[in-house]
Amino acid sequence: xxxxxxxxxxxxxxxxxxxxxxxxxxxxxxxxxxxxxxxxxxxxxxxxxxxxxxxxxxxxxxxxxxxxxxxxxxxxxxxxxxxxxxxxxxxxxxxxxxxxxxxxxxxxxxx
Amino acid sequence: xxxxxxxxxxxxxxxxxxxxxxxxxxxxxxxxxxxxxxxxxxxxxxxxxxxxxxxxxxxxxxxxxxxxxxxxxxxxxxxxxxxxxxxxxxxxxxxxxxxxxxxxxxxxxxxxxxxx
Numbered sequence: 001x002x003x004x005x006x007x008x009x010x011x012x013x014x015x016x017x018x019x020x021x022x023x024x025x026x027x028x029x030x031x032x033x034x035x036x037x038x039x040x041x042x043x044x045x046x047x048x049x050x051x052x053x054x055x056x057x058x059x060x061x062x063x064x065x066x067x068x069x070x071x072x073x074x075x076x077x078x079x080x081x082x083x084x085x086x087x088x089x090x091x092x093x094x095x096x097x098x099x100x101x102x103x104x105x106x107x108x109x110x111x
Numbered sequence: 112x113x114x115x116x117x118x119x120x121x122x123x124x125x126x127x128x129x130x131x132x133x134x135x136x137x138x139x140x141x142x143x144x145x146x147x148x149x150x151x152x153x154x155x156x157x158x159x160x161x162x163x164x165x166x167x168x169x170x171x172x173x174x175x176x177x178x179x180x181x182x183x184x185x186x187x188x189x190x191x192x193x194x195x196x197x198x199x200x201x202x203x204x205x206x207x208x209x210x211x212x213x214x215x216x217x218x219x220x221x222x223x224x225x226x227x
Contacts, residue, residue: 033215043154043202045215088154097166098144099216101154 004091004102012108019076021105023089024069032065033090033099034074043088046074081111113137117203117219124193124226132188132222134203143186144204144216145178147171154202160186193226200224 006023013019023032034046047063049056049072056063062075076083086106090099116135124130136143145157159166160178177189186205190197200223204216 035218040200042220043204043216043218045217048215090154097142097159097161098156098169100156101146103153 004089004100006087006089006102006105008105009103010106010108012110013079015079015081015109015111017079019079019083019107019109021074021087021107023072023074023091023102025072025089025091025102026070027093029067029091029093031092032063032072034061034063034072035088035090035101037086037088037104039085046087076107079107079109081109083107084109113217115203115205115217115219117201117222119222120220121223122225124224126195126226127192130190130193130224132190132201132203132224134186134188134219135184136186136203136205137217138184140205140207140217142166142206143178143180144206145188146202146204146218147199148202148221149199157188157201190224193224195226198224198226 004025006021029051031048031050033048035043036046037043047056047058049063049065051067054065060077065072086104088104089102092099118133143160146154147157148154156169157172158168158178175191179187200221202221203219206216
């Protein structure tokens, strides 16, 4: 598998439910970021979590990081139709100047 | 809120032609990046740029590609002789003063390049 793989690939939920997306990566990282992309649009930065952090919150978003399992999760609570988008994790590795993006989870929130 | 601006939003070009994609990063940012996303696929790293030189580039970024910061505000990506497979959305991004402590990239809204 490649650095930064999200699962599920697609997720469909009802408005008001929680959505959980997972990201796994292969090599040690400095930071992990989550981005949102609405269809055909640009990437919007959501949260950055550092390798020495375990959990971060931002509004309805909660990100966890487990470096021992090389995985992260993004939880969106009380989802809204406007949360419909693709969500990507992106990881950097020590000594590099780039983030590598995962394959993304397509979230659909049904009104 | 500061933005990264990309122009044009959509460019159609003939195969073999040169194209220049333009970006205006956030003014006090020092690190600049180009990524691309072929329709329906993942976002791929092309190149990072700092202190007027390339910091890192991917295998995609071959001799047909070049980047430049010609005037201290614009950051350009040039594709010398476009191929059909260069059709993609190209994203510019910038990040803050100290890379390790950056709070994530700010991405532009992208340029959709269509090679015909």
